[in-house]
Amino acid sequence: MRARRLIAAASVAALGLVSLAACGRxxxxxxxxxxxxxxxxxRVDEIYDDAQRMFGDAVREQASRAGATPSPDQLRSPVTRQDVVNLLVSIDLGKRVVAAKNISVPDQVSPEELQQPLRMPAGAEYAKLWGEWIDISEALGQQLPPGxxxxxxxxxxxxxxxKTGQIDSGLTVAQVRxxxxxxxxxxxxxxxSAALQEEAERADLSVNPRFQPLGVPSLVGNGQALIVYSLPYIDEDGPVTDVSTPEPVPSSGPADS
Known part of the structure; x- marks a missing residue:
């Protein structure tokens, strides 16, 4: 993608986190x-497995109509358990912020509209969570003072x-602006992101080290399509990268690829 101006569909950042081990949870x-x-x-596995199953079924159906046999790699969605945790926590914090600030959240984005950018069938819970999150994040973005x-x-x-590979790399600050x-x-x-960070502190957010740093899902349009990405936490001074690294906590399932 050359130097076309980007127009946001939804864009937020990630949170400074407290580890489970650090707070006793x-x-x-x-x-x-x-x-x-x-x-x-x-719960994370349930959403992740559903996304993988529905993605695989959709690929098989499409390949069958074309008389082709998809490979195992083609049947696997790029969605990870990290993506699922990002959504669950972002939605929870976002709901708390809109409730505290009495912000109305219109139901505007449907899972069907997200099938193409997410590459995920609308029936998947993952796609439904994305639709819910975009409604929340857009409502917040419109009501909060800009950063x-x-x-x-x-x-x-x-x-x-x-990192998505859908934008030119190596640009200068001037070119990016x-x-x-x-x-x-x-x-x-x-x-x-600042509002979510404040709410995370109030809610005593704790995240398994396996899912740190926690990213908040984002979408941005380039005039032709929507790009799915995840940001580091950003405050008024810039990105926050000082996240504690506690001792590892054993996971209950295999790591995502």
Whole structure:
């Protein structure tokens, strides 16, 4: 993608986290605690397995119509358990913020609209969670005061997009600023991430080390398609990367590829 201006569909960042081990909540079968809510590894596996199954079924059906046989790699969605935890925690924190600020969240984005950018059938719970999250994040982005447009924040977003392979790599700050135009989606992302960070502290967020650093799901449009990516946490001064690294907690399932 050359220097076309990016227009955000939804863009937020990741959270500074407290480890399970650090706060005494270290059950290996728990992915995350948000306040009194516990997200178990089995819940994460349920959403992940459903996404993989539905993706594989859709690929088989499409291949069958073409008279082809898909390979095992083609039957595997790029969705990971990390992606699932990112969504669950982001939705939980986002709901708490909109409730506290009395922000209305219209039901605008359907799973059907996300099938192409997510490469996921609309019937998958993963796609439904994405639809719920975009509604929340867009409502927050529209109601919260915009964040600062610092070089650090701009480049943090750029580097996250660069990892997707869907944007030119090696651009300078000046080139990225030209690419991003007025940077509205960077400003709204910084504002949303700050609100989520504050709520995470109030809710005593704790995350299994297996899922750190926790990213918050993001979408941005390049004028032709939507790019799915995940950002590091951004505050007004730039990206936050100082996340504690506690002793590993055993996982309940195989690591994602």
């Amino acid at each position: 270290s059950a290996p079968d728990v992915a995350a605690y948000v306040g009194d809510t516990t997200y178990s590894m089995s 600062e447009l610092s070089d650090e924040s701009v480049m943090a977003v750029y580097r996250a997009l660069e 030209q690419l991003f135009g007025d940077g509205g989606f960077v400003r709204s992302g910084a504002a949303v």
